[in-house]
Structures are given as structure tokens and as C-alpha cells.
Amino acid sequence: MTPSKEIRVALAGNPNSGKTSLFNALVGSNQKVGNFTGVTVEKYEGFRKYRDYKIRFTDLPGTYSLSAYSPEERIARNFILSEKPDLVVHVVDGTNLERNLYLTTQIMDLDIPFVIALNMYDEVKDKNIDIHLDHLERLLGAHIVPTSAVEKTGIQDLLDHIVNYREGTITFRPHKLQYSQALNTVIHDIEEILSRAKNLNTSQPLHWLAIKLLENDKEVYKLLQDHPIWITLNQYLLKHLDSFKHLTGNDPETLLTEERYAFIRGALAETVRLPGKRKQDLTDKLDAILINRFTGLPIFALIMYLIFTATFRLGEYPMIWIEDFFTWISIGLKNTLPNTLFRSVLVDGIIAGVGGVLVFLPNILILFLGISLLEGTGYMARAAFVVDKIMHRVGLHGKSFIPMLTGFGCSVPAFMATRTLKNDADRITTLLIIPFMSCGAKLPVYTLLIGAFFPTRHAGKILFGIYIFGILIALGSAAFFKKTLFKGESEPFVMELPPYRWPSLQSLLLQMWHKARLYVRKAGTVILAASILIWFAGNFPKDENIAQKMNALRTQIQEQDLPPHEISQALEKIKVEEEALQFEQSYAARLGKALEPAIKPLGFDWRIGVALISGIAAKEVVVSTMGTIYSIGNQVTEESASLRERLRNDPAYNTAVGLALMVFVLLYVPCIAATVVFHREAGAIKWTLLYFFYTIGVAWIMAFIVYQLMSLFF
Amino acid sequence: MRASETMEGTLDQARCGTLLEVQGVYAEGEIRRRLLDMGLVKGARIRVIRKAPLGDPVEVEINGFFLTLRLEEAKTVKVRLLEAGPFHRHGGPHYGRGRGMGRGRHRWFHRFNPFSDTDHS
Structure with missing residues (x-):
């Protein structure tokens, strides 16, 4: 197939317009997920062979507009402007034209060819909404193809349109969006000034640049301010904007938006007949219960509880199978291979490392099934609505709740769950505080230490206290980051509550598959290398x-x-x-000894230092490492002494050390698997460094305070 | 306050069930852009549906969809009252939503006085 037979198509549309379902219906499983350059927004690409052509689809992030404020919007518009797809397929939710067509007006400003996929056409029919398609096509200057991603209708028609456009058998007429005289004059003047600019290095249409300039678009400002033409342009703006405001009683930004909506209302009045009276539908009835003032919070708590339990309880069984499987392999290899270095690195390094990573896969799959269900049905937005007030207290978004809750189970899926947050400041802050939500692997450490240093009657209270302490540190840190690093960068909470819909099984499975793939690929590379390194430090040199x-x-x-x-x-x-x-x-122990001066003020000796270092491999390893170290010197005679008793009887330790150690383990940097996932989600080394030093710093300070205070009493 | 003045206010003060007309958005920067993009332009009609269980954010119906925004943001939206209270039979799609329990403590007494800050004057 020659490259000229390829058609590049971008899918653009509102969130919840069924764009992703349509994408799945178009390309099936011929798709892969990557990232848009430099950002953590997922990029879905796929292809479909149709009538001699290979049509490449890129699913742009769902947006309501094409402003420069959110990464999604910047990606969508930059993709259209700089990658120059052959055609844009604009997915429009047919049941909500008024809002969806607003994006259409923005695409019109770009002066690019586009075809409208009038999606959810099955629902349009069910709701007796009558749309005069021919007339609407004339007004919008684009061909309209009714589609339904759910019922898979109109797909062929859409593909035909794409190919026909390529073959030149269909063409586009100009749209009928006309701004008022006042605006047109200013837009035209600016276009004229821009056309005089020499080597204005941009692929962007001047008409669009002029409009965006009037909308105070940050990116367009930045682009033009760096160009000599800015002097002329600025003079013009200074001179005319005031008189414009005086004349129209409004600023251009507001007027542009108002006129767009006026155009949409006019177009819809001419082309759409709504059924007389809308009945209460499922969404109204469900919302009356699900986000009701009284039942809203309890139902939210119940749903969160169900997801949390399903993730970690249901996930436990496959986890045990995976663990058993890797143990089985290890034992098998130990019995067949001779006791060489190769066996050691294979069994204790590679297999233990990869096994320790894959063991989280069930958690990840179940959690993401849950999250996909919440997002697909439309409840996710409601959950954010219900808890936003609490989260907003510390400067976070309602949607931060789910990743934080997940952090109690395991940081790995929790970090991945932050993808539901669209705003970078919110996402990074949430990522940074998740380590303080005490994860499941820390529990064995607490159990050991509480058993060793506290009477049984206080065990429950101490454990509960540790969890609460973690939450407080997390919330405090969120407030701290929001007030310092991300000052004033909060995402405004302006969010749609989409109608409840049942997500397609295909979308659910595809999403789970993508998550699993992303995670496993990491396990095969970085985490594997890190496991071998940690194994090496613990096993070398041999004396x-x-x-x-x-x-x-x-x-x-x-x-x-x-x-x-x-x-x-x-x-x-x-x-x-x-x-x-x-x-x-070993190197690990030497490191522990080298660290002793740094952890002495916390009451820790080098043995704890080593345990903490190996805890970076996985938190539960803290316990097994202590088991290994404390067998030193206690051998042969004291055969019945458990680790707990040894700790209790060791003169170097007391309750103060025990509590300080628990606090340290609670707060310091999560395991290597989590750290790798953090790095991928945060996307920049500076965040990973901050995460590393911040968690360790907080852990040190808190453990220090706890140890010094406790030492006064014990 | 005179009656005519009680008919105007900001969205955060509006009570559940009222139908309002947007007069303008008085925010800056991103919030302004977002609100405009979502259709909160002059002349747009919005119905206040409910507040979140903790009283913030608020849910409104606009252009045939449901939008939520924090009171902080709603404060920047200037509105004019078109229809008060949950009793008006507008024929709009979500008439039923404004009804029922828990629509605000003063519902019965102030249904023609839809902006709660005027309750005290």
C-alpha cells in the first residue's frame, strides 16, 4: 500500500459525546495508546482499512472549547493546527446540540474541512427530536452523518464520507457564521495587520489568530508578542479596543461568545424541533436519589467502599495465585539449577522483582474497571460534586478523592488513578500526597512494631492513630503545596453532570487492557532493573x-x-x-551503617537503616530484612525467640523508637514500583525528586519529633 | 429593599428551583472563559437544580444539560429572576427537580424572595 493511500483523521468533540465509543467502533482493536508529546494526556490512535485506503484516526481529548487554558484544549487545537490532519471528524452529541455546537463554531473559525458525526442518533430518535439535517448542513458548512456508536449505525456512511472527501467527490460550502459588524471590522483589521507581518512563523490561519487575540488567548499573545509586528498590533489594539467597548458596551471576548451562542440558537430554531415537553428521564430520577441532600453522601461512601473492597479483597485471590505461581517457579528453579550466582540473580533478583510487581496487576485491573464504570456511567462527576466541598478546603478538586482513597490499598493504582484529574496543579498535588495514605504493605510493619512495643489493649488505637496521622499529613501537605508551588492554579470547578449511560463492554475492556499493558511494560523494564540492583546491593560483596x-x-x-x-x-x-x-x-548494610549518623536522632541504628533501605524495594520487606539482621548474634541458643520478642528484649530499642519507626515507615518514600509509576504519571524528573525528598524529609522530621517527645516519657 | 431590586442578584444566592436569566459574567481569566464556554452568556436561561449535600457546589440546568459550579464561581454570574420557586409550571424539562424535601429551610416563607441575602433586609 502506498503512503498516498493513507488518510489522517482527527476526532474532536465534547467530553461525553460518545467520541471514544465511536473511535472504538471505527477502529476496533487496531488501536494503541500513547501520550501526546510532553504531557500525560493519553493519545489513542488506531486505523481502519476501507476501500483501498488506510484511515488513521487520532482520538483527540474531549473538550468543550478550544481555549488555551486546559492541556486538553491546547492539545486538541495544536494537533489540528500543526499536525494538519486531512480531515477532522467532529463528534456531536445529537441530544445536546446547543452546547455541542459551540465547539463546532470554534472549529469553523479554524477554516479547516470537517465532517460532523451526529452521534447518539438512536437517542435522538427515541427522544423524538426532529433535526432538519440538510438545512443544518448548509448553516454549518459541513456534511452531517448520523451515527450511533452504541448500535454501530452510520459507521460505514462516515467512512464513505471520509474517503469521498479524499477523492474529491464531496466538497464543503462556506458556513454561515457571521460576527457582527463591529467585531468583523476589528477581526478584519487585525488579519490585515498580520498579513503584512514578514515571516510570521505560524501554520495558523490569520482569521483564527485574530479571533483568539481578541479572546485574550494566552498562547496567541505569546506567539505574537515575540514578533516585530506586535508593535503595530498593540498600537491598533490600544487605540480601538476602548472605542469598541464603548460602542458595543462589551469586550470582544464576551461578544464573540455571545454571538456564537446566538448563531447556534438561531440555527437550532430553524432546524430542530424538540418534542413538546420533556419527561423526567432516568438521569433526573437517579440524581434525585444519588446526589440528594440526605442520601448523597451515604451513597457516595457506599460506592467508594464497594470499589475499595472489590479492589483489595477480590484482588487478593488472583494475587495469591500470582504469588504462588512465582514461588512455584522459584522453587522449581532452585531445585533444578545448581547453586550458582546465576540462579541467585534469576530467582532472588529477577523473578522476585517481576513477581513482586505483577502481583499488583489484579488490583490495578479491578480498580480501573471500577473507575471506568464510574466515568462511563457518569457517576464520577457526581462523586466529585458530592465531596468537592471537603476536598476544596485543602485546595483540591472533588475528583482527587478516589486516588487518595485508593492510596490506602496501594500507591501504584492510586498514582495511575490521578489521570482522572485534568488540571496539572491538582494532579501533581494529589500525586505528591498519596504516599502518606498508609498503603496495605505497611501493615505488616505496624503489626510487628505494635506487637513488640505496645500492650495488646492499645494495639487498635495505635494502628488507627497511625492511619489518621497519615491522612492529616496528606491534607496538610496538599494545603501547603497549593499555597506555595501551585499558588492560584486551582482548576475552577465548572463541570458537566453528563446523563447516566451504560458504558459499552468493549470500552470497559479496552480501558482495562490499556492500563494493564502500560503497567506490565514498566514491570518488564525499569522495575526489573531496579530489582536487580537492590538484589545486588543485598548480596554483594561476598566475604x-x-x-x-x-x-x-x-x-x-x-x-x-x-x-x-x-x-x-x-x-x-x-x-x-x-x-x-x-x-x-554487603553494600546495603554498609549504606545502612553510613546512614547511621543521619538517623541516630530518630533513635534508629544501622540495622533499622538497612531495613528502611530495603523497604524501598517493597514495604513488607522491612519486616523480612529485620528478620535476617536480627538473627545475628542470637543464633543457636535462643531458638524460640521470635522477631517480635527479640526487638522487645533488645536494649537498643524502646517504645519511642518503635513509634518513631512506625511514623517513618508511614511517611517515607513508597516502594520502587510505586516510585516508577509516580515518575511516569508526574512526567518530569523535578516532581520525582521533590516526591523523593519531600516524603523522606517529612518522615525524618516527624519521626524526630515523635522520638524526642516520647523519649521524655519513656 | 424594594421588590425590583430583589429580582437581581448573583447565582450563588439563588434558591433551588428558580429560573434565572444570565446578565453577565464578572470573573477574570480562566474561570470567565470556562463559564462563557459553557454557555453562561447574556440572555441564557438557567434553572437552579440543587446544591451538593454539603451546600457547595451548586447544580444548574442550562442549554439542556446539567452544569455544576462552586458558589465561589457562581458568585461571579449576575442573574435576573424570571420565575421564582419550585411552584412555577414552566413546562421546562426539569420542572420536577426543584421539588421535594430539603430545598432550603426558608422555602415556604421566601418563595417569592429568591435571593437569600435579601431575607434579612
């Missing part, structure tokens, strides 16, 4: 003297005349001790 000494002990035991089970017990103890001794002089 030959220790090995020799232990081997000597082994021979000694085997030479003694003991019953077989005692020999194997003794050998087991030697093995544990050897591991401990080797570990004590």
Missing part, C-alpha cells in the same frame, strides 16, 4: 572468610554423632547465620 568459617562449622556438625533431625536443624541455623553475616558486610 570468603565467612563462607569458609561456616563451611568448617558444617563439617564439624556433620562429623558429630547426632540424630539426623538435629543435624538438619543445626545446618539450618548455620545457613541463617551465614546469610546474616554476609548481609552485614
